[in-house]
Amino acid sequence: MTFSEIKIIGVIGSGTMGRGIAISTATAGYNTILYDIADEIISKAKVSIDKDLQKGVDKGKLTAEAKEQILNRINFSADFNSLASSDFIIEAAPESMELKRKIFSDLDNICRDDVILSTNTSSLSVTTISTIIKKNPERVIGMHFFNPANIMKLVEIVKGDFTSDDVIKTTTELTLAIKKVPVLAKDTPAFIVNRIARPFYGEALRILSEGTADVKTIDAVMKNCGGFAMGPFELMDLIGIDVNFSVTKSVYDAFFNDAKYRPNFIQKKMVDANLLGRKTKKGFYNYE
Numbered sequence: 001m002t003f004s005e006i007k008i009i010g011v012i013g014s015g016t017m018g019r020g021i022a023i024s025t026a027t028a029g030y031n032t033i034l035y036d037i038a039d040e041i042i043s044k045a046k047v048s049i050d051k052d053l054q055k056g057v058d059k060g061k062l063t064a065e066a067k068e069q070i071l072n073r074i075n076f077s078a079d080f081n082s083l084a085s086s087d088f089i090i091e092a093a094p095e096s097m098e099l100k101r102k103i104f105s106d107l108d109n110i111c112r113d114d115v116i117l118s119t120n121t122s123s124l125s126v127t128t129i130s131t132i133i134k135k136n137p138e139r140v141i142g143m144h145f146f147n148p149a150n151i152m153k154l155v156e157i158v159k160g161d162f163t164s165d166d167v168i169k170t171t172t173e174l175t176l177a178i179k180k181v182p183v184l185a186k187d188t189p190a191f192i193v194n195r196i197a198r199p200f201y202g203e204a205l206r207i208l209s210e211g212t213a214d215v216k217t218i219d220a221v222m223k224n225c226g227g228f229a230m231g232p233f234e235l236m237d238l239i240g241i242d243v244n245f246s247v248t249k250s251v252y253d254a255f256f257n258d259a260k261y262r263p264n265f266i267q268k269k270m271v272d273a274n275l276l277g278r279k280t281k282k283g284f285y286n287y288e
């Protein structure tokens with residue numbers, strides 16, 4: 001698959017990341033199929049994307065006509081088979097190796113064998129995902145966007161052990177075409193940014209659990225004195241406590257229980273209580 005042959009992009013998962021990715025591809029002019037597992041979930045994604053684009057219109061960054069064109073380029077689907085017409089896939093389903101391998105195996109069955117299959121995984125091995133593919137495992141690649149995906153520029157392009165140079169070239173060209181900044185990374189646990197960010201969250205959680213300072217104080221110190229755009233707790237709420245916890249667990253596991261990456265019981269308690277951050281309107285902060 002060469003870059004110029006890409007006309008239709010399939011995005012799998014219409015959560016925090018899938019929605020932002022679909023806005024980016026549709027804004028760049030690509031017909032986009034946004035897939036999720038149930039009608040009610042995909043309908044919610046449509047409402048959320050509409051609202052997001054409307055904010056752009058209200059701020060004068062987008063015309064009402066452009067908003068409609070972007071929306072019209074997105075086919076909101078709860079039918080997995082609709083992804084069969086895609087030329088390029090970006091998978092943004094939950095961070096579970098078992099789930100991602102199942103999705104990639106199903107894609108192997110329905111997509112043409114020249115279709116590039118990319119994953120937005122934050123921490124899982126692209127190589128391990130690719131080994132489920134029977135037809136051309138060299139077409140599997142990591143395409144790691146940042147949150148919010150329609151705004152953040154960086155995309156880590158992750159080369160699995162079997163990823164071909166042609167697939168890296170096409171994915172890099174597509175990343176540039178959707179107005180992002182690609183950076184190439186090897187397939188090591190959590191790649192570049194998330195690897196560096198793990199201790200940022202982990203130490204903040206330890207400081208909190210030891211009672212050294214509260215959430216607001218830690219965030220304020222990191223922002224006002226440390227120069228960070230967001231504090232660790234604001235960022236965890238934005239990412240999703242469940243997503244952040246899954247990523248931490250998989251990085252801890254991938255580094256054979258290195259204490260540096262150990263998850264924190266605060267995250268587990270919050271996930272069990274469905275305090276997932278902005279998406280449930282309650283996390284370290286209240287968004288109601």
Ligand SMILES: NC(=O)c1ccc[n+]([C@@H]2O[C@H](COP(=O)([O-])OP(=O)(O)OC[C@H]3O[C@@H](n4cnc5c(N)ncnc54)[C@H](O)[C@@H]3O)[C@@H](O)[C@H]2O)c1
Binds near residue numbers: 012
């Ligand atoms: N949240 C972040 O800040 C962030 C940043 C970069 C990468 N990621 C990665 O992106 C991926 C998605 O994260 P998210 O934050 O969007 O999660 P999310 O929980 O917001 O959304 C996941 C979506 O996947 C759907 N889903 C569940 N099972 C599915 C299946 N079998 N097939 C298709 N869709 C399915 C869910 O219904 C949901 O809409 C994860 O791999 C995560 O690690 C997340």
